[in-house]
Amino acid sequence: MYTLALRRDFIARHYLTGGDWGAENKPHSHHYVLELQLGGENLNQHGYLVDLLEVEKHLDEMTARHREQMLNDLPAFAGLNPSIEHFSRILCTALNERIQADNIKQVKVVLWENEYAWVAYKIKR
Numbered sequence: 320m321y322t323l324a325l326r327r328d329f330i331a332r333h334y335l336t337g338g339d340w341g342a343e344n345k346p347h348s349h350h351y352v353l354e355l356q357l358g359g360e361n362l363n364q365h366g367y368l369v370d371l372l373e374v375e376k377h378l379d380e381m382t383a384r385h386r387e388q389m390l391n392d393l394p395a396f397a398g399l400n401p402s403i404e405h406f407s408r409i410l411c412t413a414l415n416e417r418i419q420a421d422n423i424k425q426v427k428v429v430l431w432e433n434e435y436a437w438v439a440y441k442i443k444r
Contacts, residue, residue: 320358320359320360320424320425321358321359321360321362322356322357322358322368323357323358323368323371323374324354324355324356324357325374325375326352326353326354326355327353327378327381328351328352328382329350329351329353329382329383329385329387330348330349330350330351330386330387331348331349331351331386331387331389331390332346332347332349332387332388332390333346333349333390333391333401334347334391334401335400335401335402336391336400337400338400346389349432349433351385351406351430351431351432352430352431352437353378353381353410353428353429353430354429354430354431355374355378355414355426355427355428356425356427356428357369357374357420357423357425357426357427358423358424358426358427359422359424359425360422360424361422362422363420363422368420368422368423369418369420369422370420373418374418377414377417377418380417381410381413381414381417385410390406395409395413396409403430403432403436403437403438404440406430406438407428407429407430407438407439407440408440410428410430411426411427411440411441412442414426414428415442415444423444424443424444425441425442425444426441426442426444427439427440427442
């Protein structure tokens with residue numbers, strides 16, 4: 320299987336809810352690193368897994384939508400604790416809906432909130 324990966328970074332704010340996590344319950348920011356991985360068995364007629372420029376457009380739109388935002392205030396997080404787990408799923412689901420290449424069989428987001436902690440969420444098509 321081929322895998323294509325792209326990264327973007329951005330800063331966003333949030334605060335955790337539903338438990339006593341000390342400083343994490345107060346608004347703070349993270350320098351997130353979003354890695355999108357696309358997997359598939361077959362290349363397109365040009366010898367590519369997917370049109371890189373199109374994927375970059377969607378990735379840039381997604382990071383711009385969250386850059387410098389308070390995640391708690393965004394509709395996608397309504398009723399949710401804005402954990403990195405929920406955030407990775409929200410990003411992966413949104414990117415999966417936007418990327419329309421038929422030969423892509425797996426979409427995976429790896430989201431780092433610092434140099435030590437990351438979460439991945441994967442969708443198989």
